[in-house]
Amino acid sequence: QVQLVQSGAEVKKPGASLKVSCKASGYTFTNYYMHWVRQAPGQGLEWMGIINPSGGSTSYAQKFQGRVTLTRDTSTSTVYMELSSLRSEDTAVYYCARGGTVTTSPPGGFWGQGTLVTVSS
Amino acid sequence: QSTLTQPASVSGSPGQSITISCTGTSSDVGSYNLVSWYQQYPGKAPKLMIYEVSKRPSGVSDRFSGSKSGNTASLTLSGLQAEDEADYYCCSYAGSGTFVFGIGTKVTVL
Numbered sequence: 416q417v418q419l420v421q422s423g424a425e426v427k428k429p430g431a432s433l434k435v436s437c438k439a440s441g442y443t444f445t446n447y448y449m450h451w452v453r454q455a456p457g458q459g460l461e462w463m464g465i466i467n468p469s470g471g472s473t474s475y476a477q478k479f480q481g482r483v484t485l486t487r488d489t490s491t492s493t494v495y496m497e498l499s500s501l502r503s504e505d506t507a508v509y510y511c512a513r514g515g516t517v518t519t520s521p522p523g524g525f526w527g528q529g530t531l532v533t534v535s536s
Numbered sequence: 537q538s539t540l541t542q543p544a545s546v547s548g549s550p551g552q553s554i555t556i557s558c559t560g561t562s563s564d565v566g567s568y569n570l571v572s573w574y575q576q577y578p579g580k581a582p583k584l585m586i587y588e589v590s591k592r593p594s595g596v597s598d599r600f601s602g603s604k605s606g607n608t609a610s611l612t613l614s615g616l617q618a619e620d621e622a623d624y625y626c627c628s629y630a631g632s633g634t635f636v637f638g639i640g641t642k643v644t645v646l
Contacts, residue, residue, distance in 0.1 A: 450635070452582075459539070459640040460574070460582060460625050465633060474633030510581060518633045521572040524593055526581035 417441040419527035437511030444492035445469040448514035453507040540638035547644040558626030566607040570629035
């Protein structure tokens, strides 16, 4: 069965960088795009970016351009989300979510369990 | 890329129908038939309920339906049930490989 397993909770200081992993299993990793979505405490969902695990191409929300980097390791079927220059407003649960086979497919039926990131001095 | 506009809350009695609107612009909702809807319970990951405006994934109740007119998409919940009480988010493709979510709507079953 399809599973997305994310790395554990993190506490970071302002200005630091963050790297969250999302390990996929149960399907052909390179066939499906992967989205990253975050949710601040008590707030709504926020789309961050998408990666094509096949070629590694990416698209990012304008808000995160220059601060977020999505990468993948096809040998381990893992996608990584790196966010730099952290500030308190980046405190949130970060989710990976499988998309479809084309770039226009939204986050679909399979989501990671979420990774809580706390940014605090 | 601006957040799509949704009502903060919508409520209804069991058995009734409610509709949640999702208003974007001609750059997102209005340009693509690529609106999806998600249901989220507190502390849980979102669940895809509708994609491509009106298509339901396997296993999603036919009480959920979607539509779109111009820059506004809508999600209708028919035969409201207690289990439908949750947060609902719309999401639209916005071009150049990007997506945008709505601000979310809290559905209360009276």
